[in-house]
Amino acid sequence: MKKIFLLLATVGMIFTACETGNEPNGTNNNQPQQPTSNIMLNPPTITTDAGEGNYEVSVNSTCSWTAYSLDSWIKVKTTAGDAGTTTLQFSVTNNSEKESRRGVINLTNADHSLTAELYVIQSALEYKIGDIVSVKGVKGIVFYKDNSITKLVSIAESNTKLCWCIEDVVTSATNQYNGADNMAKIKAINGWETNYPAFKWCADLGDGWYLPAVYELVDFFKQAQIINETLEENGYNHINEDHLLWSSTDATGIEDSAAYIVGEDGMLGLRYKSIEDSFVRAVYTIEN
Template sequence: MEKTIKLLERVFTFLLLAVAFAACSSDDDSTDGDGNIKPDVNVNDPAGTVSLSMMKGPSISEGATRIGGSYIYIGNDYNFDGGYFISLGTVKGLGNVSYIPTTGWADMVSVRCDNGYVAYSNGEFYRIFVEKEIVGTTGGIIGYDVKYQAPFKGKDLELELPATSVSFDKKGGTENIVFNNKEFVVFTAKSSEDWCQIIPTSTYNYSFLANGIQIIAQPSNVAATTEATITLTTAYGKKKEIKVTRGGVDPYLTLNETSVTLDAKECERQVGLNTNIQKEDLTISNTASSWCKAEFVDQTRAIHASAARIKFVGNKPAKAVKAAGSTNYYALVLKAEANDKEIERKGVVTLKSKDGKKSVTLNIVQKGIKFIPSQTKVCFDKNYSNKTITINTNLDWEASSNQSWCTLTKNGNNLTIRATPYSGSTANRIATISFKGLSTKIEVDQSKYALGEEYNENGVKGQVICMNDTVRFVGKDVGTAAWSTEKVATGAIYEHDGRLNMAIIKKISGWKDLYPAFALCDALNTGSVTGWYLPAINEIYAIRIGYDLNGNHWSSTEYRENNAYYYGNNSSIDYKTNKYKVKAVHRF
């Protein structure tokens, strides 16, 4: 039975590894088109995860277990109760619950094993994963083992504001801002001045799904213009500001920013304009008009149309309040053409009242074009080699090499780099590729070694088993051993750098006896020699691309307390106490 379970585990985890390594070759196969973590992808539990055995009952006061400081419990009808809930269906674990939906909420939802949920109770969001049923001694389900984490922040997104400034006259008033985000973002709002008050609003069916704010400006009792700043902060600490201006009897004209920096590509940027001067009484002058247009835009109608969708202001239904105010929203809109030069360009936009009494300036800087090679270091072995890289740019460019053994061929935005055979005695030779008129460089590094050759430098002896643009390895078979003799989660989980795993293991008291595979590798570090270690699982995969690894080999990457990754004919995970081959590696 144990062998059958072990075989199934190997097959299953091999399939998972296949998925994981496939993901490395695409942009992000672990998420769907909206950036949400796919339900069938293995994800670690988030920080702050709590495991809880929840006993069902008629209420919290009558024996039911509640989650944290919430009112959430499991009723005798096997439903989550005491808040608002939405089920995301079957998922791998708590980490797969990655976003807060805006539709489908209910005040009760059925409890099902292997399902993920988002809940709201007592002012906080929770994410919940139901692991398994708890069966009583006489049979029957008496509860469920769950994992939860709170406060659940949802997705890490920027708030998208339709306007960054609001202007009131001296009478003050009320205005509503609805965010442009299509997905829900947890946020808080704070005003810098007492006369400017804020109430969260929602266009959804529940008030706790706030996606906007109502701004209330009290009437002014002073002649001068007054200003307040509303700071909106997401649960992840990302901030946006809205400038609120309340007029006195004097005319005013200000911009939210005094300078802006634009991308090199064709782009558009809005800068909030605060004024009680009529639009027709303002003029624009622009020294950057040849490449950047500047114009006034009245956003009032569009913003009020969004505000008309508000269903809740605070906890009060919007039908009991005025959904849209009477404030005018002006913005200065900049439309810049692409800059096809490496150097930045600058300009100044000046706004003036026609009577000349008020003016404000905006400095504009546009970045130069980007020139990005697909890689800035290319490595070859001692044999004749070539590699083609891509240059991401719209510039017409020229490349040159400072070494005759390194030659170049340009084909559109592709650059083919060729190296002649190397028969020198030094460890490697270096060439530098330069681009006319640009500061970007590419380093070409050719080694005196080739795969399979014997290496002997500075006391390090072994066989060259890996050579690529990222790393070069000397390898040495050091025997057969167990990964460990104890069942402990060590934290040696790094998949790309076994040196990190090695450092973790060597901090454990008595590690040489407890972790034999690591000890075999470290035994090569004698005298002045250092740097031998047990490779991580992805390092082993890099090695096997050009080198034949016969048999099963341990990696230094831990899977969990009982298991670690190994490479073999059916690369997978296995019990740490099993004995596999150990190949020590050393970078050069």
């Protein structure tokens, strides 16, 4: 019996010694240490004003990454980057809503299954008279604002005098306060792009730009001093005092062959539609 006991004891000691040799002090030092990978954004949140603009943030990453956004108003310009400190560039479009909006730019690395999020907060539209606003690349100045709408007049002006129409025809574009309404009526006429040069010039600026109604131009000239200060501060030419501007308002009923023009002091006049007599600026309306 003693021999059996001693044999069992010896086997137990050998087994214990093997276990202790594999894991000294209860730990395993043979396991490889996994490197830590990350993508850090500085800042992680950025707030912009309501207008369109370009922005950038710093990215500090231990690996390469790609970037994208599912928000249509955010345009990611830097779609990929390498390890190290790099810059993520993006732009935002105008926010014409009453409320601020939030979006996300996602940065990912498929190899490491990493993700990082840049939160973009764009303020609600709050323009004031004289502000320069860019609409799809076309710049305008705020000349009118109330609780429901904001109106911009184009900084650009036609290089030459244009005619209202190539013939002194009668139209239904007689609205004195809403040039967009007049513009829609002219656009409904077959061949308007060729026959109505003043309207065509405005349309060429992009969707939403229109030839202003007569009293929209009056409102514009009321703000001439503020607008000229803004133009000067930003390196643009002043409103030319000698330039008369076409309105979109047909003078049918007063003078069928004429349309209204407006001068620098807000003075109204009539000109034959077919005469290349006046210059053109366009207006764009934003709903607040």
